[in-house]
Amino acid sequence: MATMFLMVGLPGAGKTTRARQLAQAHRAVRLTPDEWMIPLFGLLEADGKRDVLEGRLLRVGLEALAGGADVVVDFGCWSRDERSAIRWLARSAGAGCRVVYLPVDRTTQLARIAHRQATAPDETLPMDETEVLLWRERFEEPDAGELAGDEIDGPPAGWAGWPEWAGARWPSFA
Template sequence: MTATLHVIFGPSGAGKSTYARELARSEPAVHFAIDDWMARLFAADMPEPLEFEWMMARVERCEAQIWSVAAATMAAGTSVVLDLGLMRKSDRARVAEIAQACELPIQFHFVTASSEVRRARVLERNEVRGETFAIEVNPDMFDFIEGVYEAPEAEELRGAIISES
């Protein structure tokens, strides 16, 4: 069996983390979630108010390490589930380019929900702090992320598995 790179993407609060965890259990695959890495490595040092440049520098470091470990995992024959956010089209294209350059079988998974449902989920996740909680996303952060997110066009979704909740 060939290891597959499963790439999860969608807007904030869509259910990506839940979907990614369930997919990793069912495959089986190793799950890499950027939120988990950021929370463990940098949450204690996070400036108030949050600075975009500070955050992005650390996201880039985490992604580089995730890619390194994910590549080794796939080389050993185990599938990987990447939950990196991938809010912008260029981020998703970069992942596809890396997979193609490394000749990795790739499957995109688009997870989405209405804005109202997503906002409510994020607020609930902040309160409950359950399995998928990594970092609190306050309403201002949610609005900021909404402004950064680029919805996929039909061409980008061709071949993707779509999960709408």
């Protein structure tokens, strides 16, 4: 059975570093939207284009899983709903899903962001400290059930299923 590794964590947590290691160890396809957004737009978010990009990358990932390859989804996935949707989609492609959560305290996070800016300026964009601290409030930590791969929640009220929810969250997915 193919495996999807779902990276979860804030900017600077070390997701892409770990994603590269996992991709090498498992000969997996790694999907890192930052590596597309920066060359294409010079931005991490540009008018909803990141959502469009992520929807297409998700499709590529599901096709790779269905073809038997392991996949590393390096989106960040701050919300539980995003994670539930992607876990459900991986399962429906006949694959397993492992949530890889990298917690990071605020001091370490700021130090790693600064380190990356200094050592790999082409792979990142300057981040404002106030904004980084606001992001910490918005991030929904995965719980033990998600990390253990427990049963996946249903979609929020009003949604027929996770595919429909995913088509709204990532417009190019539908």
